[in-house]
Amino acid sequence: MKSLTKQLKAKQQANETIFVPYIMAGAQGLDQLADEIQLLTDAGASAIELGIPFSDPVADGPVIQAAGLRALENKVTLRKIIQQLKQIKTPTPLVLMTYFNPVFSYGLETFIQELAETNVLGLIIPDLPYEHQKLLTPLLKESDISLIPLIALTTPKERISELAAAGDGFIYAVAVNGVTGVGRNYQEIVDEHLAYIQKVSDKPVLAGFGVSTKEHVERFRKSCAGVIVGSKIVQLLSEGKQGEVKAFIQEAIKNEV
Template identity: 80%
Template sequence: MKTLTKHLKTKQQNGETIFVPYIMAGAQGLDQLESEISLLSDAGASAIELGIPFSDPVADGPVIQAAGLQALQKDVSLEKIIAQLKKIKTTTPLILMTYFNPIFYFGLEKFIQELQETNVKGVIIPDLPFEHQGLLTPLLKYSDVALIPLVALTTPKERIVELVEAGEGFIYAVAVNGVTGIGREYQTSLDEHLAYIQSISDKPVLAGFGISTKEHVERFRQNCAGVIVGSKIVQLLSEGKTKEIELFVKSVI
């Protein structure tokens, strides 16, 4: 069992709320990445998701798109992020959220090899279809990096079973139809959807997209193991409100 799966399953079995904050790597400058990771780790994050800036981020809402553009304007790249992560010491598992193009450009085999020198324990690739995961899975087989699946609201049940069985780390349940962002309306059927995924999964199910309040976390916690929070954290970081981030994380775990 890979480190990320074991780490999060232990938290789930202990009845803890799994909380994974998302930040855009390099939006405030790569020299700030270590302090941002430390802030979230010290506040109690279960794992930390690091976004890789990309010019065509189809799953990202306006807040995260703006942060990605900010990082690109600072000449931040996947190569530079990995180089920085090799220098950062943290006990909190890191997860890269990247589109496939930057990995392909970097080199698939090189990407997995170089992650071994970091504390990256998982990757999320929203534009890599399940049928094409074979491009990466042979390289991941003997690594400690988990390929985390995304399950949409519209995913058919038979497809959910396939994704859950093949996935590692955790199951990322997308809570809305559309892109990330604060202030989303959630369908009433979402609770049943999350409960179904968790009922067939031996790995934690985490809800993500639009989650920004303690009430959201408490709602989703009734039916799955925890949540991923992105836009709210990214927005507060861009405003320099580190204390508010710390207080928010501690209030929901």
């Protein structure tokens, strides 16, 4: 079992709320990345998802797209991010969320080898279909890096089982149809969807896309292991509200008795 799976399963078994904040690497400048990771660690993040800026971010809502554009304007690249991560020491597992094109351009083997020198323990690549994952899985076999699957609301049940069995780290359950962002109304079918994935998966299931309030977190904790929160965190950081970020995470992970 890979380290990311092991660490998150331990939290799940202890009935702790798994909370994975997302930030766009370099949106405030790469020199801020270490401080942002430290802030999220201090707040109690279970793992931290780092977005890689990309010119065509098909899965990202407006807040994250804007952060990605700021990072691109700051001349932030995947290569620069990895070089920065090699210098950052943190006890919190890091998960890279990137599109496939930057990884392919980097060189698949070189990419995985260099990640081994960082605290990146997971990869999310939303535009890499399950059928094409063999481009990466042989390289990941000997590494401690998990390839995390995304499962949509529209995914058929037989395919859910297949994706859940093949994935590692945790299962990223997309809680809405569409892109990331705050202020969405969740369909009632979501709870049933999450509970089913958790039933067929031996890894923690986390709900993402649009999670932005403590009430969302409490709702999803009834049917899965925790949440991923992106746009809310990215927005607060862009406004310089680090204190609100910390308070939000600490409040969200409290387990009320």
